[in-house]
Amino acid sequence: MQTEPFLSVRGLKLYFRTRAGEVQAVDGVDFDLDRNRAVVILGESGCGKTSLAKAILRLLPRNISCYSGSILLKNRDVMTLTEEEFRRSVRWVQMSLVPQAAMNALNPVIRVGEQVAEPAIIHLGASKREAMEMAGNMFQLVGVPIDFLTRYPFELSGGMRQRAAIAMALITSPSLIILDEPTSALDVLTQANIFNVLKRLKKELGLSFILITHDIATSSELADEVAVMYAGQIIETADASAFFTEPLHPYSQKLMASVPRLRQRTELDFIVGRPPSLINPPKGCRFAARCPFRFEKCAEDPPAFRRDGRQVKCWLYA
Amino acid sequence: MSQVGLDHAASIPQQARPILLSVQELQVWFELRRFGFGHAGYVHAVDGVSFDLAEGEAVAIVGESGCGKSSLMKAILGLYKPTSGRILFQGQDIHQFSKERKRWYHSRVGYVQQDPFGALPPFMPVRRILEEPLIISGVKNKNERMERIRKSMEEVKLSPVEDFIEKYPHMLSGGQQQRVVIARAMITEPKLLVADEPVSMLDASVRVEILKLLRALQERHNLSVIYITHDLSTVSYFSERIFVMYAGRLIEKAPVHRLIDHPAHPYTQALLTGTSEPDARNALSYKEVPPGEPPSLVKPPQGCRFHPRCVRMIGGECDVNEPPEFTVADRHTVSCWLYK
Ligand SMILES: Nc1ncnc2c1ncn2[C@@H]1O[C@H](COP(=O)(O)OP(=O)(O)OP(=O)(O)O)[C@@H](O)[C@H]1O
Ligand SMILES: Nc1ncnc2c1ncn2[C@@H]1O[C@H](COP(=O)(O)OP(=O)(O)OP(=O)(O)O)[C@@H](O)[C@H]1O
Ligand code: SF4
Ligand SMILES: [Mg+2]
Ligand SMILES: [Mg+2]
Numbered sequence: 001m002q003t004e005p006f007l008s009v010r011g012l013k014l015y016f017r018t019r020a021g022e023v024q025a026v027d028g029v030d031f032d033l034d035r036n037r038a039v040v041i042l043g044e045s046g047c048g049k050t051s052l053a054k055a056i057l058r059l060l061p062r063n064i065s066c067y068s069g070s071i072l073l074k075n076r077d078v079m080t081l082t083e084e085e086f087r088r089s090v091r092w093v094q095m096s097l098v099p100q101a102a103m104n105a106l107n108p109v110i111r112v113g114e115q116v117a118e119p120a121i122i123h124l125g126a127s128k129r130e131a132m133e134m135a136g137n138m139f140q141l142v143g144v145p146i147d148f149l150t151r152y153p154f155e156l157s158g159g160m161r162q163r164a165a166i167a168m169a170l171i172t173s174p175s176l177i178i179l180d181e182p183t184s185a186l187d188v189l190t191q192a193n194i195f196n197v198l199k200r201l202k203k204e205l206g207l208s209f210i211l212i213t214h215d216i217a218t219s220s221e222l223a224d225e226v227a228v229m230y231a232g233q234i235i236e237t238a239d240a241s242a243f244f245t246e247p248l249h250p251y252s253q254k255l256m257a258s259v260p261r262l263r264q265r266t267e268l269d270f271i272v273g274r275p276p277s278l279i280n281p282p283k284g285c286r287f288a289a290r291c292p293f294r295f296e297k298c299a300e301d302p303p304a305f306r307r308d309g310r311q312v313k314c315w316l317y318a
Numbered sequence: 319m320s321q322v323g324l325d326h327a328a329s330i331p332q333q334a335r336p337i338l339l340s341v342q343e344l345q346v347w348f349e350l351r352r353f354g355f356g357h358a359g360y361v362h363a364v365d366g367v368s369f370d371l372a373e374g375e376a377v378a379i380v381g382e383s384g385c386g387k388s389s390l391m392k393a394i395l396g397l398y399k400p401t402s403g404r405i406l407f408q409g410q411d412i413h414q415f416s417k418e419r420k421r422w423y424h425s426r427v428g429y430v431q432q433d434p435f436g437a438l439p440p441f442m443p444v445r446r447i448l449e450e451p452l453i454i455s456g457v458k459n460k461n462e463r464m465e466r467i468r469k470s471m472e473e474v475k476l477s478p479v480e481d482f483i484e485k486y487p488h489m490l491s492g493g494q495q496q497r498v499v500i501a502r503a504m505i506t507e508p509k510l511l512v513a514d515e516p517v518s519m520l521d522a523s524v525r526v527e528i529l530k531l532l533r534a535l536q537e538r539h540n541l542s543v544i545y546i547t548h549d550l551s552t553v554s555y556f557s558e559r560i561f562v563m564y565a566g567r568l569i570e571k572a573p574v575h576r577l578i579d580h581p582a583h584p585y586t587q588a589l590l591t592g593t594s595e596p597d598a599r600n601a602l603s604y605k606e607v608p609p610g611e612p613p614s615l616v617k618p619p620q621g622c623r624f625h626p627r628c629v630r631m632i633g634g635e636c637d638v639n640e641p642p643e644f645t646v647a648d649r650h651t652v653s654c655w656l657y658k
């Protein structure tokens with residue numbers, strides 16, 4: 001018997017109102033995630049990755065013009081919850097976020113430990129003492145020395161601050177963590193260190209992850225599955241090993257060919273042109289204008305076609 | 319499968335190409351002042367760096383954040399005065415130059431700075447941005463300046479020129495902005511181009527476009543290039559030699575493929591292990607990472623600066639004496655006691 005996935009996102013939309021028009025930042029996104037698995041959302045700057053994270057966690061700015069779709073978390077559609085219910089039983093409690101540039105977003109005048117402890121006080125009703133003790137445990141989990149609890153952010157290196165940000169997301173013991181570009185600003189060895197931490201958390205705590213990044217090479221350090229985002233939509237989902245060996249969508253293929261590799265001496269490729277505007281995006285396939293395989297059909301919007309358990313939003317796979 | 323770029327250049331014996339730039343025992347220290355205490359020591363940002371760069375040669379300097387890469391570059395550009403040591407350009411000490419000569423030097427050296435988004439003045443259109451270095455280097459004729467602006471814009475593929483020349487930086491994409499920065503660096507037809515993390519802020523596909531552009535310019539103009547990065551995976555597409563920098567020093571120097579296939583220094587080995595390739599098997603194992611973090615540059619460790627993190631540290635040697643440069647193969651040197 002097939003059990004329901006842990007998380008199932010369907011037709012998720014998030015549009016912003018701007019003076020220039022409506023920005024369709026997340027435009028009908030579907031994907032599933034099982035318990036204790038990690039999905040990587042790959043895509044170029046501006047394609048809507050952060051907006052997708054915000055839509056899932058319902059962290060919305062004011063200028064929303066459309067927010068719809070369904071988010072089944074353990075079989076319950078959390079989109080139907082009131083804000084109060086969502087805050088009480090979903091955000092932080094079941095899923096939390098390590099925001100983009102989190103390590104630079106820590107409050108400079110508050111001790112790191114207090115900042116990490118705060119969600120436990122707010123969302124779990126822990127006392128200050130309990131919360132500080134929990135923060136200490138989280139520090140151990142992510143490999144920050146305990147005596148850093150009483151330090152200020154500027155006294156920590158970038159890598160340590162990023163670990164602290166992860167500790168903060170962990171303190172309410174959610175089962176899903178969304179990481180938005182967690183290592184893009186960090187050095188190679190610091191990156192490798194953080195990914196070691198994430199792998200260990202996944203193994204020891206059974207967590208699920210949504211990892212959002214444009215860094216394809218390091219994303220493979222955690223990925224069980226890959227979802228490629230282009231101009232507000234997911235254009236391919238696949239098992240990580242299938243994806244990294246043989247991407248199917250023309251955009252994914254081009255993207256993979258642009259990844260510099262240490263030991264392979266093949267010529268790098270790049271994609272001519274730029275992604276379309278998210279205000280009035282093209283009607284058909286959004287990649288069509290840049291696609292080397294474009295044909296008449298591509299003027300229509302392709303559905304997601306199934307192929308070997310993968311999904312590709314491209315007419316070539318009809 | 320086409321081989322990348324510079325193998326023809328790499329096959330020319332080094333001696334055949336004249337030395338363009340020679341950095342000798344360079345130190346760049348910054349005085350550290352603490353409120354109420356006055357002098358509190360020095361940041362040893364660059365601490366005994368030597369290398370020669372041939373005409374038409376491209377080298378990469380690789381190292382982690384804060385190891386001194388930008389300080390080294392700024393000294394080469396004449397923006398920081400060396401605490402000691404010398405920088406010779408075509409045999410002449412750049413810090414002995416007269417004002418006139420300095421201006422000439424600045425037109426011989428192009429600079430693509432670290433942060434492309436902060437690099438361009440927001441209130442100037444592309445035309446003004448490119449005209450300025452020409453005015454400074456003394457191109458008096460307006461028509462000649464316009465001619466060169468158009469030519470350099472076409473070289474970096476900001477064409478049709480009319481579409482871009484009156485635009486302000488905020489109207490351009492990240493990749494286009496970076497091409498303006500490169501055009502500005504190239505417009506005085508320099509001999510040497512210094513590119514400080516030219517692509518680290520850009521998306522993968524744009525990154526490749528810019529790297530290819532830099533390589534094409536390098537080949538076409540027989541430019542010498544110093545390419546600074548913390549990302550080892552891009553260097554083999556661009557340079558002939560790599561210098562690995564750690565805590566203010568160059569700890570290993572080798573031709574690119576030699577360094578990638580036979581890294582000698584334990585730190586270089588760690589960097590290579592730490593660099594990921596897109597491969598689903600990565601998720602199945604942990605990466606070996608040296609413990610700890612790079613040392614303070616105010617009081618760098620005695621002996622080898624990497625010794626507190628090094629698994630192969632030789633007690634009584636590595637923690638006491640600074641390792642000199644040992645030669646392990648042709649054009650491959652390493653500062654590590656394992657190679658004594
Ligand atoms: N509050 C907002 N109002 C209007 N437009 C917005 C808002 N937030 C984001 N956008 C726009 O939505 C699009 C998607 O932005 P988003 O931040 O989700 O991209 P991203 O994929 O995370 O990019 P990056 O890799 O640069 O972080 C962009 O065009 C952005 O300018
Ligand atoms: N003008 C300055 N005054 C004082 N200290 C400085 C100055 N410039 C740099 N430093 C210090 O010198 C050290 C080396 O800095 P540098 O900018 O050269 O490193 P980097 O290798 O370019 O780092 P990144 O990869 O982050 O750009 C750092 O500790 C930095 O704080
Ligand atoms: S000199 Fe010693 S401490 Fe330094 S890298 Fe070599 S073995 Fe390690
Ligand atoms: Mg983002
Ligand atoms: Mg720098």
